[in-house]
Amino acid sequence: MIILKNLDKELNGNAVLTDINLELSKGKVYGLQGKNGSGKTMLMRAVCGLIKPTGGYVEIDGERLGKESAFPESVGCLIENPAFVPYYSGLKNLQILADIKGRIDKKDICLMMERVGLDPGEKKPFRKYSLGMKQRLGIACAFMEAPDIILLDEPFNALDTEGVEMLKNLLGEAKEKEATIIVACHDKEELELIADEIFVMENGKIMEHKS
Amino acid sequence: MWSSTRRGIIKYDLCQGLRANMWKFLAGAVPFFGVVMIVQERSVLFSTEPSFFEYFIYLFKGIRNYTPVPGQQFEVPILWMIVQVSMALIVYDYPVVNLEKYGIQTIIRAKSRALWWFSKCIWVAASVALYYAVGILIILGACMLMGKISFIADQEWNMVMNELDVSLIANKQLWLICICIPLMSSIALSLLQLTGSFVLSPVYSFLLLLSYIVISVYYNHSCFMGANSMILRNEFAMAGGNTLSGIVITNIIVMCAAVFGGYIYFRRHDIY
Amino acid sequence: MNLKLLKLDNKMNQMIRIELKRAFCNVRFLYSILVGLLIAGSQIFTWVIPAMEKADYYLLGKGEYPVSVFNTWIGASGHTYQLTLYFIILPVISCLPFSDSCFIERESGYQAHILTRVNRNAYLFSKSIAVYLSGGCAVVLPLVVNLYVTMMAIPSVLPEASSRTFPIFEHSMWSGIFYTHPYVYLGGYFVIIFSYAGLFSLFGMISSFYVRNRFVSLVIPFIVYTLVNFVLGYTEYYKYSPELFLRPDQPAGAVFSSIVMFYIFGLLICMILLVREGKKYDLYV
Numbered sequence: 001m002i003i004l005k006n007l008d009k010e011l012n013g014n015a016v017l018t019d020i021n022l023e024l025s026k027g028k029v030y031g032l033q034g035k036n037g038s039g040k041t042m043l044m045r046a047v048c049g050l051i052k053p054t055g056g057y058v059e060i061d062g063e064r065l066g067k068e069s070a071f072p073e074s075v076g077c078l079i080e081n082p083a084f085v086p087y088y089s090g091l092k093n094l095q096i097l098a099d100i101k102g103r104i105d106k107k108d109i110c111l112m113m114e115r116v117g118l119d120p121g122e123k124k125p126f127r128k129y130s131l132g133m134k135q136r137l138g139i140a141c142a143f144m145e146a147p148d149i150i151l152l153d154e155p156f157n158a159l160d161t162e163g164v165e166m167l168k169n170l171l172g173e174a175k176e177k178e179a180t181i182i183v184a185c186h187d188k189e190e191l192e193l194i195a196d197e198i199f200v201m202e203n204g205k206i207m208e209h210k211s
Numbered sequence: 212m213w214s215s216t217r218r219g220i221i222k223y224d225l226c227q228g229l230r231a232n233m234w235k236f237l238a239g240a241v242p243f244f245g246v247v248m249i250v251q252e253r254s255v256l257f258s259t260e261p262s263f264f265e266y267f268i269y270l271f272k273g274i275r276n277y278t279p280v281p282g283q284q285f286e287v288p289i290l291w292m293i294v295q296v297s298m299a300l301i302v303y304d305y306p307v308v309n310l311e312k313y314g315i316q317t318i319i320r321a322k323s324r325a326l327w328w329f330s331k332c333i334w335v336a337a338s339v340a341l342y343y344a345v346g347i348l349i350i351l352g353a354c355m356l357m358g359k360i361s362f363i364a365d366q367e368w369n370m371v372m373n374e375l376d377v378s379l380i381a382n383k384q385l386w387l388i389c390i391c392i393p394l395m396s397s398i399a400l401s402l403l404q405l406t407g408s409f410v411l412s413p414v415y416s417f418l419l420l421l422s423y424i425v426i427s428v429y430y431n432h433s434c435f436m437g438a439n440s441m442i443l444r445n446e447f448a449m450a451g452g453n454t455l456s457g458i459v460i461t462n463i464i465v466m467c468a469a470v471f472g473g474y475i476y477f478r479r480h481d482i483y
Numbered sequence: 484m485n486l487k488l489l490k491l492d493n494k495m496n497q498m499i500r501i502e503l504k505r506a507f508c509n510v511r512f513l514y515s516i517l518v519g520l521l522i523a524g525s526q527i528f529t530w531v532i533p534a535m536e537k538a539d540y541y542l543l544g545k546g547e548y549p550v551s552v553f554n555t556w557i558g559a560s561g562h563t564y565q566l567t568l569y570f571i572i573l574p575v576i577s578c579l580p581f582s583d584s585c586f587i588e589r590e591s592g593y594q595a596h597i598l599t600r601v602n603r604n605a606y607l608f609s610k611s612i613a614v615y616l617s618g619g620c621a622v623v624l625p626l627v628v629n630l631y632v633t634m635m636a637i638p639s640v641l642p643e644a645s646s647r648t649f650p651i652f653e654h655s656m657w658s659g660i661f662y663t664h665p666y667v668y669l670g671g672y673f674v675i676i677f678s679y680a681g682l683f684s685l686f687g688m689i690s691s692f693y694v695r696n697r698f699v700s701l702v703i704p705f706i707v708y709t710l711v712n713f714v715l716g717y718t719e720y721y722k723y724s725p726e727l728f729l730r731p732d733q734p735a736g737a738v739f740s741s742i743v744m745f746y747i748f749g750l751l752i753c754m755i756l757l758v759r760e761g762k763k764y765d766l767y768v
Contacts, residue, residue, distance in 0.1 A: 011481075042483075048319055050482040071322040083313045085227075086695065096227060100219035100320040141316060241710065249717060279562045281554070281648065284734050287567060289716045296709055304698035413698045414579065418518060421572055429564035 001025055001061060002047060002149065002180055008055035009042060009204075016042045018204045020056070024180050026148070029171055031195030032184040039204035040184035044079055044151045047182065048072070060149070076147035078155055082138025086127035090137045091120045094144060103145050112144040113137075117166060131158040136166075143170050150174055150181045156190055168194060220321040224334040228305055229341065236338075236345055239297030242290055243346040246270045247353040249290075250372075257368055262361035266350045267389035268373045270294065273441025275374075275449055276431040287428050291441065295400070295424050301338050302401045304413040306331045315482060328477045332470050335401045343394050373442075380447045384455075388447065392458055393440035399465040400424070400437060406473035409480065436461045495605045502613035506581040512617055515579035519569070519625030526557045526565035527632050535636050548646030549638065553665045556633040558626060558672070558731035559650050569626075570730050574687075574704040577618035577680040582687035583697040585610055590697070604761045611685060611757060618684025619677035626676065630669065641665065650732035656739050672731045675742060679729055682749050683708065689756045 007020035017039050024030055032040040045051045046058055049071040058065040060072045084093040094109045110120040116136040129137065135158045142150055156164055171194055174181055185191045191198055200208035229236075250266050273291050310318070314327075321327045354360040364377040364385055377385065400420060407416030427437025431444060431453075438444060439458045446452040506512065534555045541549040553559060560566050588594040597606055642649040642662050651661045651668075661668040683704040691700035712726040721735055722728065723745070728737035 045481075045483055048315075050315065050318075052479055052481060069322065070324045071319050073322065075319050077315070077319060079315060083315070085313060096223060097316050097320060100216065100223050100317060102215040102219050238706075241713070245713065245717070281560075281562050282650075284561045285564055285567050287571070289713050292571075293709065293713050300702065300706070303702070304696060308696060308698065414575065414701050415514075415518075417702070418572055418575055422522070422568055425564055425568045425571065 003059040004043075004046070004056070005059065006056035007043075007046060007053050007058065009046060009051060010054045016204050017046065017053070020046075020204075020206060022199070022206070024182070026180050027175055027178040028196045029175055029181045029183060029194055031191040031198035032182060032201060033186075033188060033191055033198055034201035038201040040201055041079060041153050042204070043201070044077065044153055044182060044184065047149070048075060048077055048079070048151060050079075072149050074145070074148040075151065076142035076145060076149070077151040077153075078138040078142045079151060079153045082134045082141070084126045084134075084137065084141075087125045089123055089125060090118055090129070090133075090140075091122070093126055093137070094141060097141060098144065101145060109140075109144055112140045115166065115170065116140045116143075117163060132160065132163065135159055136163060139167060139170070143174065146174075146177060146179075148179055150179050152181070152183045154185060155183060156185060156187060164190070216321060217326060220317065220326055220330045221333055223317060224330045225337055228309070228334040229338065232301055232305055232338065235297075235301045236342060239301060239342060240345050240349060242270065242293040242297060243349040245293070246290060247350065251353070251357070253372055254368075256371070257365070259365055259368075260354075260357045260359040260361075261368055262359070262363055262365055263350060263354055264362065264364040264377070264385050264389055265368050265373070266353070268364070268369060268375060268377075268442055270346075271389060271393050271440055272373050272375065272443050273438060274428065275443045277429055279429075285429060287425055288441075292424070295397070295437075296421070298339055298342055298397050298401055299404060299417055299420050301342060302335055302404050302408075303417055304408070306334075306405060307408050307413050310482065318482065324478055325474060328474050329470070331405060332402060332473075335405050336398050339397045339401050340394065343390065343397070347390070375442065375448055384447065387455060388442050388445060392445075392455065395459065395462045396436065396440040399439075399462040399469070402466050402469035402473075406469045406476070409473060410476055433457070433461065436465060494601050495609065498601055498605050498609035499612055502609045503616065505584070506613035506617035507620075509580065512580040512621060515576050515621040516624055518572075518579070519576055519621065520628060522565050522569050523557050523625040523629035526560060526563055526629060527636075529565070530560055530563055531555055531633050531636055538637060548643055548648050549640045551640035551642065551649075552630070552633050552637050553639070553642045553661075553669075554649045555637050557629045558669070561650055561730070561732045561734055566730065566732065570726055571709075572705070573622055573676075573680060573726075573729065574683040574708045575702060577622050577684040578687035578701045578704055580617040580621050580684070581614050582618065582684045583691055583700050584614070585688050586691035586694075586697045586700055603763070607757055607761050610688065611753075614684050614688045615681035618687075619681035621684075622680035623673050623677045627673065639665075650734075652736070654736050655733045656737040656742075669731065676729055676731075678746055679725060682746065682753065685753050686749070689753055689760075692756075692760055 002022070002024040004020050004022040007017055008015065009017040020043065032043065034040055042051065046053055049058070049065045052066060063069050065071070085096070088096070091109060091113060094113070095106060098104050098109055113120040116139050118133060118136050118140065126134070126137070135155070139152075139155060142152060155167055159167065171181060171183075183191065183195060196211070198210040199206050200210070246266050246269055250261050250269055254261050270290055273288050277285060279285065318324070318327045321330070351360065362382070366376070366378050369375045369377045380388070404416050404420045407419055411419070423435070424437040427435035431438070439453060439461065442448060444452050445458065446454050534550050538550050557563070557566055557569065588597070642651070642665055644653070644662055651658050655661070657668050657671060660671070686704045687700055690703040691697060694700050694703070708725060712724040715721050715724040722738065723741055724735070725745070727735040728742055
């Protein structure tokens with residue numbers, strides 16, 4: 001369970017998040033909808049522990065971020081553009097990251113890469129990937145360790161029809177595994193298809209909640 | 212004993228950090244090759260081949276306390292300075308660039324800012340140690356090529372070329388002043404630079420460090436520990452020089468201040 | 484009149500104006516001046532102000548020659564750390580303002596917007612001018628400020644070789660000018676420092692075409708500068724090290740012809756690499 005209580009964040013004197021109150025349960029997909037600059041990415045960063053709230057708190061499974069722990073125990077994210085080491089291949093990049101926790105092996109990474117439509121044997125360095133390939137690698141990185149919390153910021157960007165279907169399938173599987181998934185997306189129709197609940201944001205505030 | 216995540220993030224930094232900066236270690240080996248050539252060239256004046264220590268003393272001798280006198284040039288010893296610059300360049304930008312570019316993925320997997328920060332500190336210490344190891348290997352290689360690997364400092368050589376009377380210094384102390392003290396001082400300065408690169412930016416931290424080192428050469432004061440590695444400034448080379456214990460304590464204080472000060476800053480640092 | 488050419492010239496002029504504005508009206512230019520001013524300013528406090536107190540010593544029979552601007556300002560204070568430090572970090576100060584702008588624009592994709600509006604040669608040319616001028620100014624301005632403040636505090640007593648209190652000797656470059664028209668000497672030296680600082684920042688910009696990290700491009704000129712000083716320092720050619728010949732106090736005696744030659748050589752290399760970059764068709768990160 002993720003609880004955001006009276007969450008505020010100010011950056012350079014501007015309020016980017018104002019009084020956010022949310023309770024997010026396991027096994028559901030939550031959508032964040034809103035214009036550019038409405039605070040969707042900032043909210044994701046706050047859940048990830050990447051920014052320190054100016055007010056309020058984020059609690060994940062009873063542990064307050066910033067107090068009991070700095071980051072969630074198990075999280076996968078794709079926030080803004082997928083960023084990897086430009087001179088390594090996709091597989092190498094994922095292997096390096098997976099080695100940190102050591103929970104999955106090369107076989108699992110290869111399987112995930114194939115799921116997202118990438119060839120694990122591809123020797124091309126990341127910097128030569130097309131935008132769609134970069135996005136797929138970012139998605140693979142977010143899902144590969146089967147995390148309990150998945151945060152996806154504009155995941156459908158640069159994906160073709162097959163890619164979109166692939167992502168929907170991954171979301172469905174993760175939902176069955178009781179992960180809490182937060183997806184930020186401009187595409188209202190796409191979001192309504194995949195999300196169980198949608199929060200509409202504007203100027204850092206939650207304006208509307210649709211089930 | 213250690214969780215797999217701790218081992219994982221430290222292994223990540225040691226492998227990726229060292230690999231990404233490998234070219235800097237190779238480029239930074241220039242002063243060691245330089246000292247080999249210079250010492251070899253000057254050895255023709257003496258009857259014996261220089262020992263291992265002659266090279267290191269020449270590299271780290273520095274200058275005695277400087278007293279500014281109009282008309283007399285203030286010069287920073289080039290060879291010593293190049294070693295400091297090389298280490299500053301090795302540390303330079305890796306941590307900041309790593310965090311800016313792909314740090315989000317590593318830090319959320321590390322699950323702890325403290326762990327990420329201390330892992331970077333370990334990387335800094337390992338990089339400096341590796342740099343010295345490269346230097347030691349080069350000098351040992353040079354000694355081997357010349358047909359003499361000796362760990363007994365030559366008195367005549369050091370008196371003439373290094374202005375140092377090694378007869379007053381025990382062999383153990385030579386290891387300390389030639390390797391351990393410079394290594395420790397370099398780690399302390401590099402950790403300061405690491406903290407500065409997050410608080411300011413890599414390039415300003417680099418500039419600050421260089422300025423601090425030059426000012427340390429100019430002023431021999433306990434506040435300026437940048438020249439602690441200079442052999443000619445310690446108690447064995449001059450009366451009233453820096454004591455070994457004093458240098459060690461200063462270095463430890465600076466290391467702790469840099470590591471914990473940096474952690475306090477990084478704890479609150481927004482990553483976006 | 485060829486209207487197409489006119490249009491191109493207008494675009495070029497506009498590009499140059501835009502790039503110059505970006506180079507000078509930018510907080511990093513200010514920071515690099517501040518770094519220089521910190522060093523040059525500290526010399527005022529450590530040497531110039533104490534020297535003011537000694538301005539009357541000559542009249543009281545305490546000194547051999549009156550204290551003068553020409554042996555008190557930072558450029559003549561070879562015994563202070565400030566001059567040494569300034570000329571050690573000179574290439575970094577010159578690269579700070581604008582050298583990495585090309586890299587940032589390429590990485591962010593902004594370059595694509597520019598190149599769809601103006602051709603690559605015009606872009607590179609205007610960028611080079613802005614980088615060169617901002618780099619040169621960032622290095623020279625703090626020195627000029629230091630000289631100016633020293634002039635306000637210390638009299639401009641004409642240098643006298645026999646007093647042995649001035650850094651320039653008979654064998655030094657332009658020694659005749661220094662002892663007759665010292666401000667002309669200083670003006671000439673400022674031109675040399677400006678030219679080389681501009682060249683270093685241009686070199687930094689060019690190195691950013693070949694590296695993948697903007698911080699590295701900022702220090703490449705410094706690395707080359709330091710290495711050249713190191714290598715030459717142990718040979719008989721030490722006087723040709725830029726770290727020595729760029730200093731107005733000429734610790735090793737400069738040679739004007741070699742200063743000009745090295746400059747032209749460096750400029751040629753930069754121009755060749757720029758032309759090569761300009762001929763590229765693909766914009767590929």
